[in-house]
Amino acid sequence: MDKALAQFINEMKQTIRDPKRMLLDQADRASYAYDASFGFYLPDVVIQPTASDEVAEIMKLANRYQVPVYPRGQGTSLSGGPLPVKGGVVLDFSRWDTTLEIDPEDMLAIVSPGVLTAAIDQAAREYGLMYPPDPSSAHVSTIGGNLAENAGGPKGLKYGVTKDYVLGLEVVTPEGAIIRTGGRTVKNVTGYDLTKLIVGSEGTLGIITEAILKLVPRPPATQTLMALFADMVDSGRAISKVLTAGIVPAKMELMDQASIAAVEAYEPRGLPLDVDALLLIELDGHPAAIAEEIVKVERLCKEVGAREVKVAANEVEAAELWRARKLVSPAIVRMKPTKISEDATVPRSQIPAMFQRLKAIKEKYRIDLVVFGHAGDGNLHPNIIADVRNQEEMERVEQAVAELFAAAVELGGTLSGEHGIGTMKAPFMEMELGEAGLDMMKRIKASWDPNHILNPGKIFPEPGQKLVLRHD
Template structure:
């Protein structure tokens, strides 16, 4: 496939900026109708509230919604959708705003839909090993809740302390345990979804097997809020592992650490966690967490295995030997559960720690086959040097999912252009190595210009037909996944008065 780097970088430059929400002008009559559905206290149109939901965790993207609505149940969501569909008002479903691909930025204005009231764990079914939840449940709260019953919900994105299950499902989130246990899709067995016409459907259920018709559950998982509004989910659980050990391996060479990852997998060992951090990331994490990490090494692997004690000990001994065979300077096993948790917490804090160093932190997400980790790490270093930008690399090395993270300053436009060119080449390198432009952050608006590199024109057309079938008026999260042909650089503006106007039709 021919990849036009200049064209895609130009389009990326155009979307990597502040964008004013210019989609829908809500009338007083429409505001009143929304208030009748969810209650006046759950409709916010002030500049302060709109500004608070004009951005997510993605650098350089911002757009004002016209209103922020907080429904209390599925029926209210359905009524909101019916009204929005009749007036072609965009709807952007939002959890905690931790998205890193501008996936929850309301770039076409319209309604931001919050699920702060729909945040209950509805049922734990220990016989069927399932839990039924609303979309606003915080991921870590769910994990800790089921652990009380010696059950385990494995998906653990780094944002799990604040991210929601609804957001995880829409993005098909991964996490540190993805290598052994898979990603969110592997644990979603049923959904309740509001369609674009307001109809409510249920997919899947508490079933070990179900091949009745198309797999609609999997279609909605990872759809980034573009096909329907998820209002309830049935998630599968597994027995909680009874034992685990955590290990750190230190390297004087990035490549040696990457080769170790490939060697562990080649020896048919699948750790629960196999994380990679380079020196720049280590220095910042140690400054932030102060847990005694060495800062004079080029890379560290954080490795954890869980299961039955005998097998865990045996496999960790094998892993230690593999690390030393690949020239690890030192291998250290966490002495207790407290130390192990400190190490994992420090890794999860990587983005927060890096974000303290410069005005702008751009965290990216590229995935390659496990066997290509070393080549991808070398490519990232070469590209960073070529464009004279600072890129720290960490990530879920065991499943090939790396997070090259650039420390920069959005006010320096010349540097930002070099950053964007560097990331374009990083995505290209991932594709050439048989990888993808995103392993867990999603496409959103930011990566839409690159999606064709992965899927081809034919793949994009298939996706557009699915979108047209389920959301013919394109009210669900417009501007995401599919690249627009033209973008315009403008800044956020507008106050509460700008969201309201008189419509001669009455609504």
């Protein structure tokens, strides 16, 4: 351990209110060395703050001794957001769950960073309200992590993503000032929108210590439908048909043939294996409206050539239909141990073209590729299944991932729809943004964090950095 770091730890011991919230033991620290992406990086110390002024003190000390700091929620990041890639301090926010207030009149929630995402919607439900963002990790992830990464989810199609629900923040800046951004109002044009800049900045511009979240009235009813397509292109046409007919479903999820086969092998559900694609559509809203709309959706799916359409008669049947989608992730990790979950996103009209590109990539690199995800908003999840111990296979996977990103950008899309850039996608940033675009982002980072100590090694590529999924 270098001298500056030792001094930092020493001073920190005197600053922290409860020494038990500072972890130095290697066994403890090892739990903070990874997330749901790739790589193992042991931090030098873990601190579990529970107050904004404590975080501010930590940042001031960290600047004095030039020690890197990495905020971390529950470590469910798929892009390496909380990985301590340059050593230093992990700030573990998962213990800071003291505030979860619902204000039904102003229709908002006030939350501290360690609150579990799903708990917010659960608390809102008691007032007939809803917190829509629903990343699949919602029952495990903290809202702090969701805010840092601007998490999405299936409901993004109708309701938008985490950022669309953030009215205000309390933030500790990289140099340890405590600021408030936004507030309790939906409309706010007082100066630059720091709220929306910080949400999704992957913990590189500030540490979120409180958030004011917008809630919406809970829709009184839902309807679910499953449609099977012999041709993937027809499923894309069905999506367009429904949306241009003036119907915005809450969710429009797609599973390809490989996803269906994986689910059937894992837990047989009677799904046909000879279809190209399966669409799951959920409508929500007024019962009279969606009762009429579901009939229209069924008709539209059949018009574009759906082989079969099944409308759930009740909530039990709806849950049954959704189970197939829920099983995709557990089913595919049974095939091989390593899952590379991507979220390259294309304009909705380019989904059929993206499928063609993915098919070609799968064949060219001989990889196990499964495609599912939020087709309604173009946010597919191509998942590559591999074995990290197989160096030769992982090399092919790396090349396939690079080609997959290039395809998304060529089709007018983006590297990441909801997982974030982190360490994984940093090498591809300039391809999408150009040198000038990336430079404007770097200027903001440099002006806010002149010592570059807050979550370094994320978003911005190191010179010559390449995607590496292989272990040494």
